[in-house]
Amino acid sequence: MAKIIVVTSGKGGVGKTTSAAAIATGLALRGNKTVVIDFDVGLRNLDLIMGCERRVVYDLINVIQGEAGLNQALIRDKRTENLHILPASQTRDKEALTPEGVEKVLETLSQEYDFIVCDSPAGIEHGAQLAMYFADEAIVVTNPEVSSVRDSDRILGLLASKTRRAERSEPPVREHLLITRYDPNRVTSGDMLTLEDVREILAINLVGLIPESEAVLRASNQGVPVVHDMDSDAGQAYADTVSRLLGEDVPLRFHEYQKKGLLSRMFGGGRR
Amino acid sequence: MKLLEFLKRERKKSASVAKERLQIIVAHQRGQRDQPDYMPMLEKELLEVIRRYVQVDQDAINISLDSDNDCSVLELNVTLPRDE
Numbered sequence: 001m002a003k004i005i006v007v008t009s010g011k012g013g014v015g016k017t018t019s020a021a022a023i024a025t026g027l028a029l030r031g032n033k034t035v036v037i038d039f040d041v042g043l044r045n046l047d048l049i050m051g052c053e054r055r056v057v058y059d060l061i062n063v064i065q066g067e068a069g070l071n072q073a074l075i076r077d078k079r080t081e082n083l084h085i086l087p088a089s090q091t092r093d094k095e096a097l098t099p100e101g102v103e104k105v106l107e108t109l110s111q112e113y114d115f116i117v118c119d120s121p122a123g124i125e126h127g128a129q130l131a132m133y134f135a136d137e138a139i140v141v142t143n144p145e146v147s148s149v150r151d152s153d154r155i156l157g158l159l160a161s162k163t164r165r166a167e168r169s170e171p172p173v174r175e176h177l178l179i180t181r182y183d184p185n186r187v188t189s190g191d192m193l194t195l196e197d198v199r200e201i202l203a204i205n206l207v208g209l210i211p212e213s214e215a216v217l218r219a220s221n222q223g224v225p226v227v228h229d230m231d232s233d234a235g236q237a238y239a240d241t242v243s244r245l246l247g248e249d250v251p252l253r254f255h256e257y258q259k260k261g262l263l264s265r266m267f268g269g270g271r272r
Numbered sequence: 273m274k275l276l277e278f279l280k281r282e283r284k285k286s287a288s289v290a291k292e293r294l295q296i297i298v299a300h301q302r303g304q305r306d307q308p309d310y311m312p313m314l315e316k317e318l319l320e321v322i323r324r325y326v327q328v329d330q331d332a333i334n335i336s337l338d339s340d341n342d343c344s345v346l347e348l349n350v351t352l353p354r355d356e
Contacts, residue, residue, distance in 0.1 A: 146290050153298045157305040190285030197291045201298055 002110040005117050005245075006135040008159075010151030012122030014143045015180040018216055018226065019238070020119035021049040023139065025225040026242030028083035032114040035074065037105075038088035039131035040121035041097055047087045050077065051223025061089040064101030070108055079228065084113075097130055106134050124158060134164055137174040137245075139207065143181045144193040152177075152202055176207035178241060183212045188257040195255055208241030210234050211254040307337050318348065326352055 007020040017040075024036035037060060038046035047053040052075045058068035063086075077083035086105075089096070109116050120131035132138060138159050142152040159173050160166055166173070179195055186192035199206050210216075215232030219225060227242070229235040233254050243250045304311075315335045322328055334349040 146294055149294050150297055150301070153301055157301065160305070187287070190287050193287050193290055193294075197287070201291070201294050 002113040002116045003137065004106060004110075004135050005115060005137045005139060006120055006132045007117060007139045007141060008120040008128065008132055008155055009122065009141040009148070010124060010128075010155040011143075011148045014141050014148050015210070015216075016122070016141050017045050017049050017119055018220065019139065019141050019178060019180065019210070020117050021046060021225040022227040022235075022238040023242055023245070024115070024117040025050075025077070025080055025083060026227045026239055027115050027117070027245070028077070028080045029227070030242060030246065031082065033082045033112065034115045034117065035084040035086060035109055035113050036117040036119060037086040038119050039097070039127050040119065041088050041092060041094045041127055042090065043121065044088035044090050046119050047075075047085065048223060049220050050085050050225065051079075052077070052085055052087075053223070056087045059087045059089040059092075060105065061092045061096045063105055064098060065096060070105065079224070094127055097127060099130060099133065102130055103134060124154060128155075129158065129162055132159060132163055132173070135159075135173050136165075137176065139176045139178050139245075140202070140204065141178050141180055142198060142202070144179060144187070144195070144198055149193070149198055149201055156202065156204065175204045176245070177202055177204045178208045178210070179206065180210040181212045182209055182255065184255055184257045206252075207244050208237060209252055209255050210237045210241070303336075306339075311335070311337065322350060328352065 005023075007016050007023065009016050020036055024034050028034040036046065036050070038044050039060075040046070041061065044059075047056050055075050058073035060073065062068040063070050063073045073086055075085045075087065077085060106116060118131045118135065121127040132155075140152050140155055142148050156175060159175060163173050165171065177199060179198055182195065183192055187194050195206065195209055211233050213226075213232060213234035215229050215234045216226050219229060219234075226232065226234050227238040230239065237254050240250045240253060315333070318335065319328075319330070319333050322333065328350060332351040332353075336347045338345050338347065
């Protein structure tokens with residue numbers, strides 16, 4: 001039986017797809033059979049971040065409607081063993097995504113994979129609720145910024161009431177906080193919420209902290225999940241996050257203010 | 273001396289303002305989280321009924337639902353204006 005993890009946030013643009021791609025890739029790199037599913041019907045982007053946009057033939061909705069088999073729609077990742085991508089439809093109606101259809105797809109995948117990572121669309125509507133409905137665990141991606149934190153709290157409310165686990169009174173969905181785009185320098189100057197602030201307000205367990213990093217744009221430009229760039233701070237921070245998801249106790253990094261030395265001030269920060 | 277104090281006086285950091293605002297809004301959101309979906313409608317209609325008899329403001333009415341083990345208590349507080 002696979003563990004189903006939803007990557008969600010409420011607010012758009014906080015790094016859901018970047019995180020889903022990096023975490024799914026990280027889980028596969030650690031030897032787990034992993035599939036990552038794009039639930040953003042009409043605005044698919046996971047394929048771009050994973051670098052497989054030219055290999056999309058069939059999608060999740062084709063599978064649900066019976067127009068293609070699951071194995072026809074799954075795309076094998078070229079760089080990472082044990083990793084598959086199930087893209088969303090770019091053209092179809094969102095309503096074609098039915099709970100029964102999604103359940104069937106997840107059930108089938110569950111037989112073969114260790115982890116199913118669901119990349120949720122933004123918002124709290126149909127698509128976002130379906131992406132979280134069958135989840136065992138949830139990664140709530142949050143920027144240290146007021147609107148993102150408020151929306152994350154709304155999502156926590158939905159996770160506690162609108163999931164299968166909640167409706168069946170099973171043990172609740174395990175919630176993890178993933179703080180992204182964290183800038184320790186702005187935190188030090190008092191212009192950004194600290195990670196303790198965010199954790200205190202949302203009152204859930206912190207699974208990872210991703211610093212604001214040039215490596216993220218570089219990774220999405222190239223269609224290579226940032227976790228492959230292990231020289232970068234963001235790549236290492238995602239690898240740490242994956243370790244914590246797997247139950248390891250890894251100390252937090254990249255949350256402290258780095259004072260720039262004279263050389264790096266003169267010649268720029270170097271590669272991050 | 274005055275100048276030194278002026279320079280030392282720090283403006284309130286924006287992050288702490290953000291935190292205070294979020295704590296209030298999140299507490300409010302969580303208060304509404306467990307209530308049934310019909311509550312906003314119920315609140316609105318109750319207010320309409322009360323307004324047929326007494327002129328009260330929107331914020332003069334306070335409605336909450338508390339659940340104990342096997343019973344729920346609907347609490348309605350209305351602050352009536354003082355008789356003229």
